[in-house]
Amino acid sequence: MTDHAKQAQASAGDPIVLIVDDDPSMRRALTNLFQSVGLKVEAFSSAAEIMEAKPPAVPSCLVLDIRLPGSSGLDLQADLAKANIHTPIIFITGHGDIPMTVRAMKSGAVDFLTKPVRDQDMLDAVQAAIERDRKRRDAEKSISGVRSRFEGLTARERDVLVLVASGLMNKQVAAELGLAEITVKIYRGQIMRKMEAKSLADLVRMTDALGIPRNRGHLQT
Amino acid sequence: MTDHAKQAQASAGDPIVLIVDDDPSMRRALTNLFQSVGLKVEAFSSAAEIMEAKPPAVPSCLVLDIRLPGSSGLDLQADLAKANIHTPIIFITGHGDIPMTVRAMKSGAVDFLTKPVRDQDMLDAVQAAIERDRKRRDAEKSISGVRSRFEGLTARERDVLVLVASGLMNKQVAAELGLAEITVKIYRGQIMRKMEAKSLADLVRMTDALGIPRNRGHLQT
DNA sequence: CTACGGCACAAACCTACGTATAGCTCGCGC
DNA sequence: GCGCGAGCTATACGTAGGTTTGTGCCGTAG
Numbered sequence: 001m002t003d004h005a006k007q008a009q010a011s012a013g014d015p016i017v018l019i020v021d022d023d024p025s026m027r028r029a030l031t032n033l034f035q036s037v038g039l040k041v042e043a044f045s046s047a048a049e050i051m052e053a054k055p056p057a058v059p060s061c062l063v064l065d066i067r068l069p070g071s072s073g074l075d076l077q078a079d080l081a082k083a084n085i086h087t088p089i090i091f092i093t094g095h096g097d098i099p100m101t102v103r104a105m106k107s108g109a110v111d112f113l114t115k116p117v118r119d120q121d122m123l124d125a126v127q128a129a130i131e132r133d134r135k136r137r138d139a140e141k142s143i144s145g146v147r148s149r150f151e152g153l154t155a156r157e158r159d160v161l162v163l164v165a166s167g168l169m170n171k172q173v174a175a176e177l178g179l180a181e182i183t184v185k186i187y188r189g190q191i192m193r194k195m196e197a198k199s200l201a202d203l204v205r206m207t208d209a210l211g212i213p214r215n216r217g218h219l220q221t
Numbered sequence: 222m223t224d225h226a227k228q229a230q231a232s233a234g235d236p237i238v239l240i241v242d243d244d245p246s247m248r249r250a251l252t253n254l255f256q257s258v259g260l261k262v263e264a265f266s267s268a269a270e271i272m273e274a275k276p277p278a279v280p281s282c283l284v285l286d287i288r289l290p291g292s293s294g295l296d297l298q299a300d301l302a303k304a305n306i307h308t309p310i311i312f313i314t315g316h317g318d319i320p321m322t323v324r325a326m327k328s329g330a331v332d333f334l335t336k337p338v339r340d341q342d343m344l345d346a347v348q349a350a351i352e353r354d355r356k357r358r359d360a361e362k363s364i365s366g367v368r369s370r371f372e373g374l375t376a377r378e379r380d381v382l383v384l385v386a387s388g389l390m391n392k393q394v395a396a397e398l399g400l401a402e403i404t405v406k407i408y409r410g411q412i413m414r415k416m417e418a419k420s421l422a423d424l425v426r427m428t429d430a431l432g433i434p435r436n437r438g439h440l441q442t
Numbered sequence: 443c444t445a446c447g448g449c450a451c452a453a454a455c456c457t458a459c460g461t462a463t464a465g466c467t468c469g470c471g472c
Numbered sequence: 473g474c475g476c477g478a479g480c481t482a483t484a485c486g487t488a489g490g491t492t493t494g495t496g497c498c499g500t501a502g
């Protein structure tokens with residue numbers, strides 16, 4: 001646990017592989033494999049165990065035996081999704097079937113490897129999974145700042161933002177909201193400052209990134 | 222062939238299922254199944270045969286036996302991808318294995334069903350696949366207009382568009398391109414007219430939809 | 443050679459945008 | 473009750489955006 005906490009605080013570019021397998025020899029073998037290529041590793045023996053640990057703060061992936069004590073690997077995948085944890089998952093299985101594979105892949109698994117697993121296949125899969133997680137984290141981080149700035153807007157500023165980002169002129173926004181044009185201008189200035197947008201183009205992209213619906217869809221996007 | 226052409230000209234909301242299977246009884250069974258729920262069907266007996274037919278112009282999906290005479294279903298999937306045909310694919314297999322399944326799913330297959338296939342499973346999969354294709358076509362159509370308008374811009378207009386959509390002021394665009402500000406203004410007006418953008422917000426969204434790179438990334442999107 | 447389209451600029455003019463300064467009401471917390 | 477922030481407006485001024493009209497150069501297709 002202390003170990004885990006320490007690793008979670010490591011530099012953001014230092015990925016970690018999380019292993020969940022009830023077979024100690026398998027855990028050991030995988031741990032050795034990953035450490036041999038310089039990857040950090042954290043091993044768990046059950047689904048419950050990893051659900052208790054806090055989600056890693058660095059690019060990471062899960063290597064998951066599909067057959068686990070208690071809940072299956074697919075259940076764990078579903079639980080993680082429900083908990084809004086999107087760490088990429090690589091499944092390994094000794095006796096999986098095709099419907100199981102399809103379900104896992106449909107739910108977003110990166111790969112599904114059959115025992116005996118070739119070392120290179122596993123490393124390739126982990127490489128791809130970590131890369132995917134890194135990209136997801138980068139994207140997440142980039143909008144989190146925008147989102148928190150948006151939270152800092154007042155209700156009226158948000159009203160104005162929606163309409164301005166829809167492409168309406170100040171006077172149209174004013175008419176829409178029953179305001180004077182000057183009022184819209186002032187809010188607009190406050191919005192630009194608070195959102196740290198250097199241009200209208202910036203602001204438009206921010207609202208799109210936040211998924212803010214446009215008031216009038218003039219464009220066929 | 223004449224039949225096929227006629228069907229391809231049917232109303233855009235009238236989906237079609239394309240079947241590729243070398244077993245005539247399977248083709249017949251699937252055809253009956255799909256027709257029983259009101260779906261149009263076109264059956265082929267080999268990969269080569271369907272590659273010759275022109276891609277359908279309506280929402281559609283492929284039902285593909287993984288083992289085909291000549292090339293396998295996976296090869297056909299790869300060939301279609303290379304030919305830039307993105308019709309969703311549902312595989313059926315009598316004796317597939319997990320690596321095959323993983324490869325198919327990674328390459329974007331909608332589903333991978335094992336024989337004997339339950340009718341309801343097949344219909345559900347086809348339903349999902351057609352829905353996916355419909356969405357993809359809608360998205361495609363919505364940007365195709367924007368793209369063709371962009372093609373109609375002159376080289377210089379595109380230069381200006383990139384910088385304007387990056388959020389630069391006219392004078393900055395002018396400096397960047399070594400032009401007078403008035404010239405930029407005039408191009409800008411032409412761009413708005415040619416692109417049929419009613420506002421700068423529109424224009425920004427169009428450039429983003431076209432995947433036009435921004436000159437200076439001021440924003441963390 | 444001429445016509446046409448792309449490219450570039452200028453003067454004049456109008457509209458839209460943005461900020462500063464100032465003043466008002468309302469509701470909330472101390 | 474007082475301060476405070478949100479909300480709203482006005483006057484005034486300066487900058488940015490946008491169109492019109494007109495001019496000129498260049499290359500190329502007819």
